[in-house]
Amino acid sequence: MTVTIYHNPQCGTSRNTLALIRNAGIEPRVVEYLVAPPDRATLTSLFARAGMSVRDALREKGTPYAELGLGDPALTDDQLIDAMLAHPILINRPFVETPLGVRLCRPSELVIDILPSPQQGPFAKEDGEVVIDEKGQRVR
Incomplete structure (x- = not known):
């Protein structure tokens, strides 16, 4: 069973996600995508399998999004x-x-x-928000 995370260790959400995977007893394949970016085929496949458009998978905050004019609705998915x-x-x-x-x-x-395995214990995000309680139940 392979679990892969496209991870940015500088991102709290990414760190919390990785920790939740490990809390399920899974050691994932970690791809630091800023160091080893996925290729076009992998990106296209990830977005399609996630049910997302390319634009929905585009990050704006903390990126050159505006400088590159990526808000232009005329840009194609390939662009x-x-x-x-x-x-x-x-x-x-x-x-x-x-x-x-x-x-x-x-x-x-x-x-x-x-995740193919349940959480194996309580879990709180880096900010202290409890996600999995001491009974192993998801807190909503």
Whole structure:
């Protein structure tokens, strides 16, 4: 069973998602996509399997989005992917791929729905928000 996270260790949401995967007893394949960006085919597949448009997978905050004029609605998906390949910081994060599906895990607890194993203990995000209680139940 392979679980892959497209991870940015500088991102709290990505760190929380990785921790939730590990809290389920899974050691995922970690792809630091800023260091080793996925190729065009992988990006296209991830977005499609997550049920997202390319534009929905595009990150604006903390990126060159505005400087590159990526808000222009006339830009094609290929042009947006070209920008993501040239500037991987434009890829929203974290994407997680499991045997149960692909998801953009924002918020991080969305990963729970696609993990093949249940959470193995309580879990709180870095900010202290409890996600899994001491009974192993998801807090909503």
